[in-house]
Amino acid sequence: MPAEDAIMPTGSAFISQHLPGFKHMRVPNRWLILGLAGSWGLILLASSTEGRRTKITGICFLGAVTLLNLPNIPRKLKYDISQREQFHRIERDFIGDLSRGVLEGEKVAFLPWGNDFLVNYAAARLKIATYNIGGDKNLIMARKHWPLSMRQFQKERPRGDILMEEFPEGTANPNTLINIAYLLETEDADAVVLPYVDLLWAAHGWPAPLKLRNNITPILEALEGYESIKVSNYDYYSTIRLSSKSSKGATKEIVKKIGAPLVSLPIFTEGWYGYEHNKNSKWRWSSGNSELLILSYDTGPIEVEVSFSIQSISERELRITGPSEELLFHSDNLRETVHVKIPRLVLKPGVNSLTFNTSTPPPEHPSDSRKLAFRVIDFSTYEVERSPLNTSQ
CATH class of the missing domain: 2.60.120 (Jelly Rolls)
Incomplete structure (x- = not known):
């Protein structure tokens, strides 16, 4: 909300600016959590006293806090039922589909990477290992430990020009082809999954649009022409693997065929x-x-x-x-x-x-x-x- 639309200042600006800890609070509604914690402390303090009047005040305060925090029950119930139905649809549609393309215990890289919130659930559900993770702070920490073959993919979703360099629409970036092959050839990943859905927003609303498909398709079509690479297409994603465990030289095969340099981008x-x-x-x-x-x-x-x-x-x-x-x-x-x-x-x-x-x-x-x-x-x-x-x- 713009500051000029506020009726009156609450004093939180001064606290956020000058008190340690408060100024680093990213989400303003976390003030509500602090307020509830303080209210609970006051209720406990009132309940522990011997004065009858103080106890009655504490009980009234408890009732007021409870009443003020009650949701719109019919609307909340409808929302929760909808969320539960979406969860079951994700389980049936996406997780069921993903289980056809990856195997338990495999190392799987989801590309293009981003704040891949849905991977948190998918990896645990299917018992796979993956470099991807949901949560912006988690992602920053995880990237520090990625192998070089994974760090080559430097374009993050979901910015406005998310895929314009590594996964442009209508054409296959040669460096992306090389990097995928190198990721597999170094055995840093058993399979590369290219999802058609955004793995952040798909976790918040399902069914999710297949908005990345046009960016993914040129890569798949280009890689299908190589003997050392196996491409498999599914409803919500495609997988890329080496055609066999002995398919060494996949990277060099791609480099030579497309006439690219034998060295990576910096x-x-x-x-x-x-x-x-x-x-x-x-x-x-x-x-x-x-x-x-x-x-x-x-x-x-x-x-x-x-x-x-x-x-x-x-x-x-x-x-x-x-x-x-x-x-x-x-x-x-x-x-x-x-x-x-x-x-x-x-x-x-x-x-x-x-x-x-x-x-x-x-x-x-x-x-x-x-x-x-x-x-x-x-x-x-x-x-x-x-x-x-x-x-x-």
């Missing part, structure tokens, strides 16, 4: 803030010491050319080291934008890291609460021998 891990861009450039800010990872899908060493620009908020010392801890860049007084070009960086198969180390703490910034040390702009890799430019932030 994966920004600890120390980086979110992706930002304008019409000319894209970048990520770092809070200080940080790491950037590149995956090589080849079976042997590969040489790539790496280029990017780097800029610091204030003058700082910065060192960048490569996968073998070789020094790639060093500056004692980085401030203005500097272009960095590494003509021949050797990557081994699998995970390769570029480490950014600085001994200078980030300065205070009056218009931004983040700790901004430096930013990496337009990071790109180019395979020296064969492939076109691969750029992303």
